[in-house]
Amino acid sequence: MPTRSSTAKVQPDDAGPPDATPATPSAPDDVRWLSESQQKHWRAFRDGTALLFDVLARELDDCSGLSLGEYEVLVRLSEAPGHALRMSELADDLAHSRSRLTHTVARMERDGIVRREPARDDARGVNCVLTEHGWQVLVAAAPGHVESVRAHLVDVLDDTQLAALGVAMQVVVEHLRAPAGAPAAPDGVGRPR
Numbered sequence: 001m002p003t004r005s006s007t008a009k010v011q012p013d014d015a016g017p018p019d020a021t022p023a024t025p026s027a028p029d030d031v032r033w034l035s036e037s038q039q040k041h042w043r044a045f046r047d048g049t050a051l052l053f054d055v056l057a058r059e060l061d062d063c064s065g066l067s068l069g070e071y072e073v074l075v076r077l078s079e080a081p082g083h084a085l086r087m088s089e090l091a092d093d094l095a096h097s098r099s100r101l102t103h104t105v106a107r108m109e110r111d112g113i114v115r116r117e118p119a120r121d122d123a124r125g126v127n128c129v130l131t132e133h134g135w136q137v138l139v140a141a142a143p144g145h146v147e148s149v150r151a152h153l154v155d156v157l158d159d160t161q162l163a164a165l166g167v168a169m170q171v172v173v174e175h176l177r178a179p180a181g182a183p184a185a186p187d188g189v190g191r192p193r
Helices: 036-064 068-079 087-094 098-110 132-154 159-177
Strands: 084-086 114-119 122-130
Touching: 036 068, 036 132, 068 084, 068 087, 068 098, 068 114, 068 122, 068 132, 084 087, 087 098, 087 122, 098 114, 122 132
Parallel strands: none
Antiparallel strands: 084 122, 114 122
């Protein structure tokens, strides 16, 4: 991603000397390029989250055969009253598209760890329910997954860093879940001090 200091424009006839820094592609003048500091933090976040989720997914699959998405479904159901949630609520909680969740739940249903049933209070609604077998799968998988999360994130950061990460990402979650056009939170609300 170009930085704010990269202001050169690509000209059709201007290849520049072989040792020149590559020019930034032409862009509208109103682009708010990232500063060097912002770009450094963005790339650290991008690379860190990609590497973290790759290792967590691999270790969870190795120890339990579950994907991260399946594990999160089981966790959400285990915390819900009656171990059941409407599919729409589960999709919203997990920030998954409904079609993606439907495929995940169908796979889990074939394995007998969840079942779908009509919602009692709405004939059009469908609940996802954790089965007894699903509970046992979660109980078996949780210790290894928690160890991975500790080893690769929680114990790598100090308490202040972990808290700052959590607060910052909650701000991002609230921003992305806010309805389009909703007013922004007042300055300082939900932000680390």
